[in-house]
Amino acid sequence: MVVDDQTSMRAMIRRALQDLGFKDVRDKASAPEALSAVRNDRVHLIISDYNMPEMDGLQFLQNVRADPVIGKTVFIMLTGSSDREVVQKAAALGVNNYVVKPFAPAALKEKIERVFGELT
Structure with missing residues (x-):
């Protein structure tokens, strides 16, 4: 599941995946x-x-981690800044990894492989 308020970013990540x-x-x-x-379709x-309106990525992560059914879902956070505070909060909430935008598909692959193991 790719979650981003920018259509172009969602399309780029979807294509990379x-x-x-x-x-x-x-x-x-x-x-x-x-x-x-x-929650309906894991x-x-x-x-x-x-950085999204309504609910930011940290609040989203917190909601996912608090849910007994989806709480263990692998979660990678995208951020436009390398703000240490955001990264530290995400880590404290249980993020599996994070990627600083802009990024190349190879960087996304590396972050996913750190969680799941080598992709074939």
């Missing part, structure tokens, strides 16, 4: 939408932007 071999890549424009969708990986 498909190129890496992910078959069922879904996306949502907001964290509340994504939270509802993930996913193995959430890639979420930090």
Whole structure:
């Protein structure tokens, strides 16, 4: 599940994931939408932007981790800044990894492989 309020960013990440071999890549424009969708139809990986209206990436991560059903879902945070405070808060909330934007697909692949192991 790719979660980002920017259509172009969702499309770019979705394409990168498909190129890496992910078959069922879904996306949502907001964290509340994504939270509802993930609760109804579980996913193995959430890639979420930090800076979004309504509910930011940290609040989204907190909601995912607090849910007994989806709480263990792998969560990678995207951030446009390398702000240490955001990274530290995400780590404290249980983020599996994070990627600083802009990034190359190879960087995303590396972050996913650190969590899941080598992609074939």
